[in-house]
Amino acid sequence: MWNRTPSRVEAFRAGPAAIAATPSEAVRGADAVVTLLFDAGAVRETMATALPALSPGAIWMQSSTIGPAAATECAARAESVGVRFVDAPLLGTRDPALQGRLTVLFAGAPDTRRDLAPVLDAVSMRVVSAGSAAPQASALKLAANAWIATLTAGIGQSLTIAQNLGVDPALFLEAIHGTAMDSAYAQLKGVNILNRRFAAQFAVAGILKDIRLARAETPQLPGVLLQALEELYDQAVASGHGGEDIAAVWSSFQLGRDAQTDHAD
Numbered sequence: 001m002w003n004r005t006p007s008r009v010e011a012f013r014a015g016p017a018a019i020a021a022t023p024s025e026a027v028r029g030a031d032a033v034v035t036l037l038f039d040a041g042a043v044r045e046t047m048a049t050a051l052p053a054l055s056p057g058a059i060w061m062q063s064s065t066i067g068p069a070a071a072t073e074c075a076a077r078a079e080s081v082g083v084r085f086v087d088a089p090l091l092g093t094r095d096p097a098l099q100g101r102l103t104v105l106f107a108g109a110p111d112t113r114r115d116l117a118p119v120l121d122a123v124s125m126r127v128v129s130a131g132s133a134a135p136q137a138s139a140l141k142l143a144a145n146a147w148i149a150t151l152t153a154g155i156g157q158s159l160t161i162a163q164n165l166g167v168d169p170a171l172f173l174e175a176i177h178g179t180a181m182d183s184a185y186a187q188l189k190g191v192n193i194l195n196r197r198f199a200a201q202f203a204v205a206g207i208l209k210d211i212r213l214a215r216a217e218t219p220q221l222p223g224v225l226l227q228a229l230e231e232l233y234d235q236a237v238a239s240g241h242g243g244e245d246i247a248a249v250w251s252s253f254q255l256g257r258d259a260q261t262d263h264a265d
Contacts, residue, residue, distance in 0.1 A: 002026035004042065023050035032059040032119055036090070039209055040070035047077070056082035059112055061119065063090050063104075065206075067142060067213040068135035075134040084112050087134035089141035090123070093201035101125040105144075107137035142217060145210040148202070149229050149246070151183075155190050156250035170194055189247045198244035205242040208233040 002020040003009045009019050020026035027033045027050045037043050043064050054060065060078050062071065062085065071087045078085035086108035096102050104124045106113060109132060113120070120127055130137040159169040173190045176182045192198065211233060215226045232252040241248040 004037070004046070023047070024053035026050065028053045030054070030058060032061060032116060034061045034119065035064055037064045038206070039064070040066040043070070043074065047074070051077060051081055051083065054081070054083050057084065059084045059086060059116060061086045061088050061116060063088050065089050065141050065145065065210055065213070066138060067217050068139045069217065071135035071138035084109070085134060086112055086116065087130075087137040089137055091141070091144055095201065097123070103128060105130050105137040105140050107131040107134055109133075139217075142210060142214045145207060146214045146226065149207050149211055149233065150225065151185060152189055152246045153229055153232050153249050155186055156193060156247070156253050159190060159193055159250065160253040192245065192247045193250045198241065198248040200243060200245045202246050203243055204233055204236045204246050204248055207246045208237055
């Protein structure tokens with residue numbers, strides 16, 4: 001195990017994982033390697049030293065959200081040294097990750113998937129087959145994260161509309177509860193917004209990065225909605241919420257309002 005921030009792996013020293021000082025040390029002799037980093041730049045930097053240390057036939061499971069272009073680039077680099085590449089970003093937040101209940105979006109050869117079964121079983125509750133090679137899974141991940149960004153911003157907007165019009169915003173969640181327009185996600189994020197609970201499950205800075213990736217990868221699409229989302233989440237980062245949960249995008253709808261009184265009060 002290796003992390004760019006060494007302090008983050010200290011908690012694992014007492015467990016079965018071996019802590020490595022460098023990426024190359026971490027992967028040497030491994031049958032499979034998983035990369036889960038913030039962006040494509042971090043993946044490139046890490047694998048520049050790790051990839052040459054992998055044995056031919058080893059598997060590189062790339063699970064960072066880096067977009068189709070970078071996933072294609074990584075696949076080519078792996079192929080050039082005889083390493084099997086799997087495009088496998090993850091759906092889920094911090095708590096499902098700790099519970100091993102993520103969803104893996106998988107694009108890779110069937111035999112590689114069989115060889116990766118112990119890893120997939122350890123981290124996920126299900127695997128969605130997105131294709132036989134990169135970058136199908138990375139493309140699917142951007143579509144999923146664009147939806148998450150849209151839904152979360154929409155919840156923040158609707159709660160603010162209710163509040164601005166003199167309605168208890170909690171009634172919005174009550175009104176949609178159990179209807180076709182409801183979702184467990186809407187209720188979870190809505191309650192967290194009402195109670196100003198923004199401990200990060202998926203940080204604002206992360207979703208902002210993914211929105212920008214989606215815009216860059218789909219220049220042929222009308223960009224109005226993605227642009228609006230980028231502006232909202234960028235404002236949340238500028239207001240100091242970059243490390244908080246994406247529900248903190250709610251703060252971008254509070255600009256110009258008087259100081260807010262917590263709903264719980």
